[in-house]
Amino acid sequence: MEYLIKQYPLETGALEIQYIEEYFGEFPRKKTAQEITDRLRGREYLILMAEASLPDDTGTVVPVSFKVVHELHEREEEPKLRDLVLRLKDRVRFDGRKVLYSWIGGTRRDWRGQGHFRALTEESEAWAHTCGFHEVVVKTKNRFYDMRGTLDQLQFDVVKYEIDPSDNRESKVYLSKQLTTDVLLAHTSARTVVFAD
Numbered sequence: 163m164e165y166l167i168k169q170y171p172l173e174t175g176a177l178e179i180q181y182i183e184e185y186f187g188e189f190p191r192k193k194t195a196q197e198i199t200d201r202l203r204g205r206e207y208l209i210l211m212a213e214a215s216l217p218d219d220t221g222t223v224v225p226v227s228f229k230v231v232h233e234l235h236e237r238e239e240e241p242k243l244r245d246l247v248l249r250l251k252d253r254v255r256f257d258g259r260k261v262l263y264s265w266i267g268g269t270r271r272d273w274r275g276q277g278h279f280r281a282l283t284e285e286s287e288a289w290a291h292t293c294g295f296h297e298v299v300v301k302t303k304n305r306f307y308d309m310r311g312t313l314d315q316l317q318f319d320v321v322k323y324e325i326d327p328s329d330n331r332e333s334k335v336y337l338s339k340q341l342t343t344d345v346l347l348a349h350t351s352a353r354t355v356v357f358a359d
């Protein structure tokens with residue numbers, strides 16, 4: 163199967179993400195287009211969406227999976243990112259290295275298990291490698307079992323586990339992957355990438 167991936171510029175991409183997140187019942191707080199543009203403006207980022215046919219109408223193609231990654235600096239101004247760097251600093255080396263943060267992503271329920279998220283992840287890794295990134299980090303929670311299983315299959319290593327004392331299911335799991343040439347050689351998805359306006 164060849165995956166169809168669209169790469170978006172900032173404003174259009176932010177609106178598309180806001181739109182697709184409406185389909186995700188499990189996301190407690192959906193991101194607005196404003197939040198997305200505020201976060202990504204002025205830094206390196208990649209907004210990707212996979213598109214696929216509707217099962218009952220193969221002529222109609224819709225966005226089914228998305229992924230947003232961005233550069234994470236050692237010194238961040240935004241409080242959430244400053245906090246993230248602080249929590250990661252003893253496990254991830256920032257000095258003289260480019261670190262990528264895999265911020266948000268998901269696949270619409272009816273299209274899960276078909277490789278769309280792997281295709282987006284592999285495309286983001288190929289892009290990141292070309293842009294000189296050394297490592298990609300991601301954060302999830304204990305209770306996000308689908309995401310944990312997927313990150314496991316995509317060979318992310320756990321670098322930190324922060325226990326939530328009141329509810330272990332809310333505990334945070336931080337994972338990372340070194341973006342070596344071997345990682346790119348291990349990619350398995352065939353992808354066509356088009357650029358949206």
Ligand SMILES: CC(C)(COP(=O)(O)OP(=O)(O)OC[C@H]1O[C@@H](n2cnc3c(N)ncnc32)[C@H](O)[C@@H]1OP(=O)(O)O)[C@@H](O)C(=O)NCCC(=O)NCCS
Pocket residue numbers: 188227267268269270273274275276277278279280281301302303306307308309310311312313315316
């Ligand atoms: C996690 C998620 C993005 C996976 O998307 P997907 O398009 O179904 O993933 P893919 O089909 O590309 O699968 C990628 C790999 O992960 C594996 N995988 C997918 N879902 C899995 C699951 N629930 N458990 C274990 N492994 C899983 C696949 O087998 C595949 O491995 P392979 O390529 O080695 O065979 C999707 O389930 C989702 O959107 N879940 C909700 C998101 C979420 O919980 N977010 C919380 C914030 S972190």
